[in-house]
Amino acid sequence: MAGRTHLVTGSASGIGRATRELLESRGDRVVGVDVRDADIVCDLADPGQRAGLRERVAALAPAGIDAVHAVAGVAVPQTITVRVNFFGAVATLRELRELLTGSAAPRAVAVSSLAALTPVSPELLAALRAEDEARAIEVSDALVEGGEGGLIYSTTKRAIAEWVRERSVTPEWAGAGIPLNAVGPGVIRTPMTAELMASPESREALFRGAPVPLNGPAEPINVAYLLAWLTSEENRHTTGQVIFSDSGADATLRGPRIFD
Ligand SMILES: NC(=O)c1ccc[n+]([C@@H]2O[C@H](COP(=O)([O-])OP(=O)(O)OC[C@H]3O[C@@H](n4cnc5c(N)ncnc54)[C@H](O)[C@@H]3O)[C@@H](O)[C@H]2O)c1
Incomplete structure (x- = not known):
């Protein structure tokens, strides 16, 4: 099926940009969304701007879209991370789902993280499970103030992975024939990782938390290949999965016995 139309958030940099380039090189069309350098400049941290997203995408793709990639994210120990990584991604998936329904092979994917497997804030996770943005902001402000802002990123990535698993098998997604998955780079x-990779000491600390036995750290194109497959017409039956594309980090850290 040539000429599919993909919506990619975070298209200006890193994984989103590599995904855009890959899909375009294969003859697909990409509508990019980002705070800068995009077809649609939209701040996904801002509830008002999120609310207008569907209309703006529909204006650029009046025949609808075939796939949604919620890639945009930030990794700072601050409250903005809650707004972009969880509420921005949920709004992208939920608001744009309707534009998928005319496609012969609709697909959706979100970018979570290996960090989803690391410690989280139970209070923040509860607010995200309830999709209560006001409460989530309150809790994350308190985490920042208490010097625990580092838990915000992992909690948003756990919550979006859970959201994908929960929604994937509902009538709106599986029932509408839409595979919905997450990848965990x-x-x-x-x-995003440039600073952490800058010195041998910081790299070593990074790799202790996220070991890379298979071919070392990856390039953004390596994640893009997976996003492209999950959103291709070849993927008819893979849904509700959080697929770690992590150079072996998950298997190293959690080992084989995760199925109990
Ligand atoms: N780089 C990694 O090692 C890594 C690992 C695990 C997960 N991730 C996830 O992958 C995704 C992409 O990250 P990346 O590494 O390519 O980072 P990046 O910083 O290169 O790209 C992130 C993109 O998101 C955009 N963005 C940020 N805030 C936004 C907002 N409010 N509204 C709209 N767009 C916004 C940025 O402008 C940028 O173009 C993120 O969700 C990140 O959490 C990255």
Whole structure:
């Protein structure tokens, strides 16, 4: 099926940009969404701007879209991370789902993280499970104030992975024939990790938390290949999965016995 139309958030940099380039090189069309350098400039941290997203995408793709990739994210120990990584991604998937329904092979994917497997804030996770943005902001402000802002990123990535698993098998997604998955990257060489990769000491600390026994840290294109397959017409039956593309980090850290 040539000429599919993909919506990619975070298209200006890193994994989102690599995904855009890959899909375009294969003859597909990409509508990019980002805070900068995009077809649709939209701040996904802002509930008002999120609310207008569906209309803006529909204006650029009046025949609808075939796939949604919720890639945009930030990794700072601050409250903005809650707004972008969880509420921005949920709004992208939920608001744009309707534009998928005319496609012969509709697909959706979100980018979670290996960090989803690391410690989280139970209070923040509860607010995200309830999709209560006001409460989530309150809790994350308190985490920042208490010096625990580092838990915010992992909690948002756990919550979006859970959201994908829960929604994937509902009438809106599986019932509408839409595979909905998440990928969990490990260490990827993008501007997000540039500082952590800058010195041998910081790299070593990073790899202790996220080991990379298979071929070391990955390039953004390596995640893009997976996103492209999950959103291709070849994927008819894989849904509700969080697929770690992590150079072996998950298998190293959690080992084989995760199925109990
Ligand atoms: N790089 C890694 O090692 C790694 C690992 C695990 C998960 N991830 C996830 O992958 C995704 C992409 O990250 P990346 O490494 O390519 O980082 P990146 O910083 O290169 O790209 C992130 C993109 O998101 C956009 N963005 C940020 N805030 C936004 C907002 N409010 N509204 C709209 N767009 C916004 C940025 O402008 C940027 O283009 C993120 O969700 C990140 O959490 C990255």
